[in-house]
Amino acid sequence: MSCGISMVKYILFIFNLLCSICGILLIVFGGLLFSNIHNIDDLRTQQVPITMIVLGTVILLISWFGCCGAIRESYCMSTTYSILLFVLMIGQLALVIYMWLQKDKYLVIMGDVVEKAWERRTRRADYMDAIQISMECCGRTNFSDYSFQGYFPPSCCKDTNNCRPDTVYRRGCKAAFVEFWDRNSDIIKYAGLVIAAIEFVGFVFACCLANSIRNYRRRADY
Structure with a gap:
C-alpha cells in the first residue's frame, strides 16, 4: 500500500x-x-x-x-x-x-418521581429513604415537611443514629433530584x-x- x-x-x-x-x-x-x-x-x-x-x-x-x-x-x-x-x-x-x-419534560418526570415517593412513604418508606440518602436531602420541599411528626427519619442525616434538627439535610428532595438530572443531562x-x-x-x-x-x-x- x-x-x-x-x-x-x-x-x-x-x-x-x-x-x-x-x-x-x-x-x-x-x-x-x-x-x-x-x-x-x-x-x-x-x-x-x-x-x-x-x-x-x-x-x-x-x-x-x-x-x-x-x-x-x-x-x-x-x-x-x-x-x-x-x-x-x-x-x-x-x-x-x-x-x-x-x-423540560424529562425534568418534570423526575420531579414526579419524588412526588410519588413522598405520597407512598406511609406505605413504603424505602423509596423516599433511598432518594434522601442518595441526594443528601430531606422531605419533598425541605426538612420542615417532617415537622408534623416531631422527628426526622434517619435517612435525613449523615449520622443515621443521631438525626437532630441541627444535623438534618436542609434542602428538599424534589429540587435536589431535578437539579441532579438537570446538571448531568447537559454533561x-x-x-x-x-x-x-x-x-x-x-x-x-x-x-x-x-x-x-x-x-x-x-x-x-x-
Whole structure:
C-alpha cells in the first residue's frame, strides 16, 4: 500500500483508541450515575445510566473491531466497522436530540418521581429513604415537611443514629433530584456530541481505508 494509505490506517487506529476511551468514560460515568440512584426502584430514573453503560460497551466493542480491521487491512472488517459506526452515530445523535428537545419534560418526570415517593412513604418508606440518602436531602420541599411528626427519619442525616434538627439535610428532595438530572443531562448531551464527532471522523477514515484496500487488491490481481 502507498504511504498515504498506511498513514490513514494508523490514523484510523488512533481514532479507534480515542473512541475506546470515550466508551470507557461513558461506562464509568453511567456507573457513577447508577450508583447514586440504584436504590431508587423506578425504571425512569435508571434508564439513562443503563443506556449510557450499554452505549459505552457497544462503542468499546465496535472500536476494537475497527482497530483489528485497520491493523489487519481487512476490507470486510473495515466495511462492517464503517457501517456499524455510522448506525451507532445516527442512533447516538437521535438520543442527544431527544434529550435536548425533551429535557423540560424529562425534568418534570423526575420531579414526579419524588412526588410519588413522598405520597407512598406511609406505605413504603424505602423509596423516599433511598432518594434522601442518595441526594443528601430531606422531605419533598425541605426538612420542615417532617415537622408534623416531631422527628426526622434517619435517612435525613449523615449520622443515621443521631438525626437532630441541627444535623438534618436542609434542602428538599424534589429540587435536589431535578437539579441532579438537570446538571448531568447537559454533561450527557455535550459528551454525546463530542463522541459523535469523533465517530464521524472515524467513519470517513474507515470508508477511505476500505476503498483503498479494495482498489489495492484489484490492482494486485492484474
